[in-house]
Amino acid sequence: MTEEIGILLKGVGSFYEVLTDAGETITCKARGLFRKEHTVPTVGDRVALERQPQGYALLTRIFPRKNLLIRPPVANIDRIFLVVSASVPEPDWLLIDRMILEAKRLGIDPVPVMNKVDTSGQEPIDLFLKEYREFRPLCVSAESGEGLDALRSQLKGCVSCFAGQSAVGKSSLLNALFPELHLAVGDLSAKTERGRHTTRHAELLPYENGAVLDTPGFSLWEAEPMExxxxxxxxxxxxxxxxxxxxxxxxxxxxxxxxxxxxxxxxxxxxxxxxxxxxxxxxxxxxxxxxxx
Ligand SMILES: Nc1nc2c(ncn2[C@@H]2O[C@H](COP(=O)(O)OP(=O)(O)O)[C@@H](O)[C@H]2O)c(=O)[nH]1
Ligand SMILES: [Mg+2]
Ligand SMILES: [Zn+2]
The missing domain is CATH 1.10.40.50 (Probable gtpase engc; domain 3)
Structure with missing residues (x-):
């Protein structure tokens, strides 16, 4: 049986959906051995699969991970969009700076994104662009669509995810990029989203040789002290x-x-x-x- 390589998009019960490098989405079952090895196939994993003459394809191998985030569980993230609002809520810049450091330590490319630029004057935008110029910052509006093409081009060819304070517009941005998602937005969504997280795992949405995690909501992960x-x-x-x-x-x-x-x-x-x-x-x-x- 020839092996095919791909990325694990989502897990549903004991089934896994894998997007192969050839561009096919295949439903797999995990080899029993993973459980003995205490290895849990995780969204974002690079995996090998073997099609079977009958029944489901088998996940046979999980390649070593570049990184692993745990809430939600996702492996091999290449890029993280750190979203702030140009108006309300007032940005927690210290949080952004800490997340930039943590991302870099994990081999993740941090990209600061200022959303809601339709609601602000030029001043906060200019300061943001100056302070984060080394990180290719983006200014966008989920509402007006401004800057979304630049954001789309940053999604290509890599596995990315969104993070940031509540109500900065992460769900709105994901909806603007993937209209079929219909994520809940606004005040009420805070509760809905939390509920959603407990009932359902995050999944990756394929996008132009890359993929985007459909669930924002990374909080700061615990950092080891640095020299x-x-x-x-x-x-x-x-x-x-x-x-x-x-x-x-x-x-x-x-x-x-x-x-x-x-x-x-x-x-x-x-x-x-x-x-x-x-x-x-x-x-x-x-x-x-x-x-x-
Ligand atoms: N004016 C404006 N409002 C926005 C924009 N993006 C999101 N919002 C609003 O901000 C609120 C929070 O958005 P949401 O996507 O739920 O934020 P999340 O908590 O980060 O997922 C909602 O009322 C959205 O309608 C934007 O670009 N411009
Ligand atoms: Mg949200
Ligand atoms: Zn010095």
Whole structure:
């Protein structure tokens, strides 16, 4: 039997739907061995399957995962859209900055998205574009359709998902991209969505050589404390410092000869992004100190 390779789109009971690299959707049953190995086939898994002369195809192998998110369970995410609102609710930028760091550590490409640009003036948009320019930020409106083509082009060829605070318009954006979804939107949807999560697992929607998770709702996942040198690498804008910091593990706080402080003084780095950075850096410093408590 020849093996075919594909991506696991969804699980329904003990059946799994796999989109093969040849573009066919095939319903499979899992090989009994997975249960013995305590391996749970997960949405997003790269899998091998073998068609059977009779009955369902068999899932025979799960390839090693690049990453695994647990709420909802999904493997091998390439890109995460971090959605904020241009008006209400007021963005929690600290949350966005933390999620950018966590995403990068997991090998996920974070793309900040400002939705509801139809409801705001230019000022919050300009600041957003400046602060997140290293992350190819997108400005969109689920309502007017503005910017959706740019968002669509970022969905191509990768496995992506949406995250962000409640009511920023994640469900509205998914509905705009996939009109057949009919996700509940608005105040009432908060409850509906929660109910939905308990009754049904997330699934991937195929989209132009890629796929999008139909369920937004990642909260912040727990981060291991980081070394300062690692944190420095996760701020791409620090690479533009006019000169290197005197210390390689510079926290860019009160140290002398700090290239990052020079960026701040020149206005290249905004006060907001810097202050949030410092707060995160101090937290990691504290957590490193108490790591073995
Ligand atoms: N004006 C405007 N309202 C929007 C936009 N996107 C979403 N909304 C509204 O914002 C509210 C929350 O949207 P929803 O998609 O449920 O947010 P979620 O909690 O992130 O999934 C709803 O009342 C939507 O109609 C937008 O682009 N413009
Ligand atoms: Mg929603
Ligand atoms: Zn420094």
């Amino acid at each position: 300062q040198t690692e944190l420095n690498k996760l701020y791409p804008e620090f690479a533009y410092a006019p000169f290197c910091c005197r210390y390689p593990d510079c926290m860019h706080d009160t140290e002398p000869d700090c290239g990052v402080k020079a960026l701040l003084e020149s206005g290249e780095l905004t006060a907001g992004r810097y202050e949030r950075y410092l707060r995160i850096a101090r937290e990691h410093q504290q957590r490193r100190k108490h790591r073995y408590d």
